[in-house]
Amino acid sequence: MKKIDFILTGVGGQGTILASNVLTEVGLALGYDVKKAEVLGMSQRGGTVESHVRWGEKVYSPLIEQGEVDYLLGFEMLEAGRWPLYIKKGAMAIVNRYRIPPPAVNLGKAKYPREEEVESLLKTAAGRVLWIDAMKIAGDLGNPAVVGVILLGVLSLQVGGALDTWLEVVKRLVPAKYQELNEKAFLTGREIVAA
Amino acid sequence: MKKLMTGNEAIAYGAYLAGVRVGAAYPGTPSTEIMESFAKYPGVSSEWAPNEKVALDVGTGAAYAGTRALVAMKHVGVNVAADSLFYGVYTGLKGGLVIVTADDPDMHSSQNEQDNRNYARFAKLPMLEPADSEEAKQFVGLALDMSEKFDTPVMLRSVTRLSHSSSPVEMSAAAPPPLPAEPPLYDRNIPKYVMVPAYARQRHPVIEERLKKLAAYADSSPLNRLEPGNGSLGIIAAGVAYQYAREVFPEATFLKLGMVYPLPAKLIREFAARVQTILVVEELDPFFEEQIRLMGIDVRGKDVFPVTGELTPGLVRRYAAEAGLLEETDETTEVTTAAALAALPIRPPMLCPGCGHRGLFHVLREAGVVVLGDIGCYTLGAAPPLSALHTCGCMGASIGVAHGVARAGVKDRTVAVIGDSTFFHSGIHPLINVLYNNSSVTTIITDNSVTAMTGHQQHPGTGITLQGQQTKAVQLEKFVRSIGYEKVDVCDPYDMDNLAEVLTGHLKSEQPSVIIAARPCVLHIREKNKPPFVDPDECTDCGTCLELGCPPLMQEEDHVSIDPLLCNGCGICMQVCPVGAIIRE
């Protein structure tokens, strides 16, 4: 069994925690040993959030080393841009084309990086950067909260594993009344890249 | 069947399986979810204590009564509970008692990164440290057995990377041991449980004897295990540091310690005889290293790894390579990439949109006072652009420090600012001190009706218990008046004009006084009002509103705008705009 390492990154409140829970559970359901590490702390106060999710035959460390990440899942452009050193040469970054300006940018004291700048940073290691308008798609689906599940849909096609397994976990982890919406979001994510 | 659990959830599960009936804690990252998870199991009593010392006394009492008990706290909580920790070691107990210390190397959410393994040696009690969630579950049960067998409280150490990491845990089909049909009689044993000097003197040798027995037990315990390898390198490690080292040195021989105090001296000697070089991989203090050196065994450790911060597999690899213990890796970062990364704007935590603390700190900054502060969300009042809180050391320090500053005398006007949960934790005594020793300190209690910082836990002022029961709420105003404060005002921090006026009155007064700035945490009660908007024609782009540091306020080309999705509609910015350009329909 080949190891697969994921980093999910974004801003507190964007749904990275649910997404990393889904991803870890899917790994377990697919028969991998899994670990997940998260820094919770101040994330509710609009800070950066990062989750490490690891699948493998036997996983020791909950944290991933630099240069080892197989898939970077960026929920926010600037946050995604911070991780090139962790991405394995030639690996993939999937990034939500969405900006949440940090305080210094709001105050006019710093500049938010342009999309090309983020892309070129990621490309120092990543072989491919997939830009996804997940926020817009989520809006069309009627709920910005499903951004993470859309991104997981995109990711699932790259990673593989039975669709049923992914969907079962997604539905198990979201509140009952949002199951249908999340299933739709997940399938929409899969179609984006297929298209 | 396996289930994914965080280290914290696994500790709670292990406690439940082992028959723990009484749990007590005070919240603190990264320990908080232990008691929250434990509270959900059937037939247990699980509660938030006002502080860690009370939690530990509650756990000790339950254990005196013969019940198994679980107490949990973050590393600095043990400082608060330390007095109780030491007596429990002297008296021993009847039922098992596990005290969880959740350390925070790298200070992800703490004011220091003290290494609480030192407490085991200092207080003379055993300490276990699991390396993943499955071990966390198992070690709790083993710790309770050990506690009863050796008649001592046992500490279980976690760190952020265990508490907040998830890994699979084997679910048990067995139910926890049943309760006795009738409550037992209390075991009255005055010489064992009354620590007056004459009896305490008798107890100390018992503890030293006990430690020797524990050390012998450590030598044969399955908690410590030798993992054979190929190389001449031997690694001694525990907890997550073991996991990092396992990953970086797949070939090495390992001595994996599950019991971090007392150390298994015989096992370590045997291990030393098998390998050429011993490398101790441990975060923070050279806790193993120094003790192993005292055994006369030479090891490498802090000459390779730093005493500060947390380790990661990447750091273990880098430091080991620098020390010649591994081949150098060719991970050179291009200078241009490094520079580009360093130039990315940071995203520090901030007070949330709609937070009442923002109104208070705006008023305090305008008043130009020195703020002797405390720990909680309101500590973010120190962050720019508000920059209006000037000290934060540990919980409950604010009022005592303010009194000391007043005693010394400074030209500036000063106030103490403390949160409601922090007040119940350790603010009461210093507030009494201000009265008793008669200084004119003004104490501002920020009452957002919850322990917000650690994720919205109940506290003695909220009227709800950890297990969701209604209970008597301690009323802050009544309480403060009842101890003798005469000048007391309750203000809404959203109403900044009124708050400023009240503050002026308090600062002028020679009396000790209290202002309660009451406004529930909007994140907790999920309150949201209609967002105002900026009229770009009226906005003079003066930047006054931006000085509130409120996330939805954004600098545009030649005016400010409000992101309606982020905005909570508190209206504080409307009050500070000098030209009335921020309006609500």
Ligand SMILES: Cc1ncc(C[n+]2csc(CCOP(=O)(O)OP(=O)(O)O)c2C)c(N)n1
């Ligand atoms: C001894 C100790 N225990 C626990 C903590 C963790 N902690 C930091 S602030 C805080 C309480 C904050 O609540 P409150 O005073 O009500 O302020 P709020 O965050 O609600 O504004 C806690 C539990 C700590 N730092 N030190």
